[in-house]
């Protein structure tokens with residue numbers, strides 16, 4: 501009796517493309533913050549950039565500063581080329597867990613402002 505209970509079929513919130521997508525929490529990503537094991541979050545995707553550190557044209561320092569955390573802003577601030585964006589794919593390991601995303605447009609989590617209160 502082999503127990504082959506992969507949760508392949510569960511629908512929930514997975515992107516349709518691939519049911520084997522892995523999800524990581526920010527906390528899990530945070531553990532990978534050193535040069536021998538470095539992960540980054542960019543646009544809610546998780547990358548293992550350990551192999552890339554010494555190849556980065558912008559140097560490994562800047563990557564290490566961000567290792568284990570969300571580098572979306574720094575990545576965008578630099579204005580990385582399309583090439584750079586394509587390189588990301590090679591290091592992709594999974595998605596940021598839904599609960600840890602920055603609620604761009606999901607659920608009913610709306611921030612109320614009082615702009616129109618007259």
Ligand code: HEM
Pocket residue numbers: 540547549552556557558559562563566571574575578579580581582583584585587588591
């Ligand atoms: C895995 C993520 C990243 C990849 C694949 C990547 C890739 C690249 C590539 C290919 C370049 C050459 C210029 C270009 O094509 O745009 C570059 C330059 C640069 N990157 Fe990144 N990068 C990453 C993350 C970051 C992060 C998080 C930072 C900042 C904290 C950063 C800072 C820089 C800087 C400052 C340069 C400019 C270097 C120069 O022109 O002297 N990069 N990066």
